[in-house]
Amino acid sequence: MHVKAEVFPCPGCGSAMRYAPGTENLHCDYCGSDQPIDVPPLTPEVKRELASCLVQAQSCHPREIGKVLDCPGCGADVSFEPLTIGEPCPYCRTPLLSEPGNPLPPSAVLPFVIDHKAAQKIFRKWIGNLWFAPGALSRLVDTEKALEGLYLPFWIFDAETRSYYEGERGDAYYVTVERIRTINGREVPVQEQERRIRWTPVSGATSRSFRDLPIAATDALPSGLLSGLQPWASGRMRSFDLRWLSGFGSYEYSRPLEVGYQEARSIMESVIDNDVLRSIGGDEQRVYGIDTRYDEERFAVPLFPIWRSTFRYGGREYTIAINAVSGQITGERPYSYWKIFFLIVTILMILGTAAWLYQHYGGY
Ligand SMILES: [Zn+2]
Ligand SMILES: [Zn+2]
Numbered sequence: 001m002h003v004k005a006e007v008f009p010c011p012g013c014g015s016a017m018r019y020a021p022g023t024e025n026l027h028c029d030y031c032g033s034d035q036p037i038d039v040p041p042l043t044p045e046v047k048r049e050l051a052s053c054l055v056q057a058q059s060c061h062p063r064e065i066g067k068v069l070d071c072p073g074c075g076a077d078v079s080f081e082p083l084t085i086g087e088p089c090p091y092c093r094t095p096l097l098s099e100p101g102n103p104l105p106p107s108a109v110l111p112f113v114i115d116h117k118a119a120q121k122i123f124r125k126w127i128g129n130l131w132f133a134p135g136a137l138s139r140l141v142d143t144e145k146a147l148e149g150l151y152l153p154f155w156i157f158d159a160e161t162r163s164y165y166e167g168e169r170g171d172a173y174y175v176t177v178e179r180i181r182t183i184n185g186r187e188v189p190v191q192e193q194e195r196r197i198r199w200t201p202v203s204g205a206t207s208r209s210f211r212d213l214p215i216a217a218t219d220a221l222p223s224g225l226l227s228g229l230q231p232w233a234s235g236r237m238r239s240f241d242l243r244w245l246s247g248f249g250s251y252e253y254s255r256p257l258e259v260g261y262q263e264a265r266s267i268m269e270s271v272i273d274n275d276v277l278r279s280i281g282g283d284e285q286r287v288y289g290i291d292t293r294y295d296e297e298r299f300a301v302p303l304f305p306i307w308r309s310t311f312r313y314g315g316r317e318y319t320i321a322i323n324a325v326s327g328q329i330t331g332e333r334p335y336s337y338w339k340i341f342f343l344i345v346t347i348l349m350i351l352g353t354a355a356w357l358y359q360h361y362g363g364y
Pocket of ligand 2: 073
């Protein structure tokens with residue numbers, strides 16, 4: 001499907017402007033001029049009622065339609081994978097954008113705060129902390145393409161919960177008991193302290209508010225990696241506008257709402273389980289049943305900013321991600337087997353030397 005490419009030309013020189021992280025502006029790299037991004041303030045209505053949307057969840061499923069855009073920078077036909085909103089032109093790097101196509105458009109945007117330079121610094125520091133990291137990795141950080149700025153969709157959920165529970169509270173106490181022990185080959189009676197639990201039946205209620213519980217709405221990055229980037233400063237979200245996305249890769253949700261909600265529910269349940277244990281108190285707890293009411297359930301599907309690096313090492317692919325608001329970094333760590341090998345050899349040599357010294361000088 002051919003669609004119109006949205007670009008934001010500079011009023012001064014006509015080149016395509018990009019969103020400048022940490023600001024409220026589009027910036028022109030050529031003439032240096034800035035253009036404010038004026039969006040209406042975010043209203044509470046960006047959060048939709050969950051129940052009604054879950055009923056017709058089928059109609060909200062992602063629409064995987066590929067698009068072809070004419071790049072106004074170089075004239076090339078640029079194809080977008082399904083569920084892509086924006087990407088730089090692969091030939092001339094002009095920031096290309098297209099209108100979202102999913103039934104639920106992005107609710108809001110959390111704009112980038114950390115720019116490319118700052119992200120490189122975070123990445124370099126992280127690698128520096130990896131004593132076993134291969135040297136090739138340190139050199140990779142300095143290349144321009146090492147980090148890619150992406151806006152990824154998340155489902156965020158709100159809920160007011162009230163849970164009624166039944167169980168037993170266990171309080172520990174100690175009793176002195178006499179035992180027969182064998183000491184130096186002789187059987188002797190000894191006094192010992194023994195831990196016992198006194199169980200009391202309990203029932204009660206706890207409540208908890210969940211706000212903006214984030215669940216990855218995309219498979220573009222492993223979900224374990226994305227959950228490691230929490231918390232998200234969702235209070236800083238702004239109204240959705242393509243201008244925030246200019247110059248970054250940006251994607252729509254590919255995981256259905258009900259899948260995201262299922263995941264959110266199991267997280268909420270485990271938080272509630274812990275609340276119940278704490279509410280029962282005592283030294284040990286038995287839980288017979290928890291009955292939870294979920295009220296005022298709402299959701300939204302905002303875009304959150306991430307710096308990503310994907311690199312190959314030793315025939316394997318690794319991905320790291322940085323929360324582009326907080327600077328939190330997560331990822332798998334490759335190890336240099338040579339560095340580990342030499343460390344082990346060094347330790348063995350030190351141990352060997354110590355043993356030799358002890359034998360020759362310490363043993364008299
Ligand atoms: Zn300009
Ligand atoms: Zn181009």
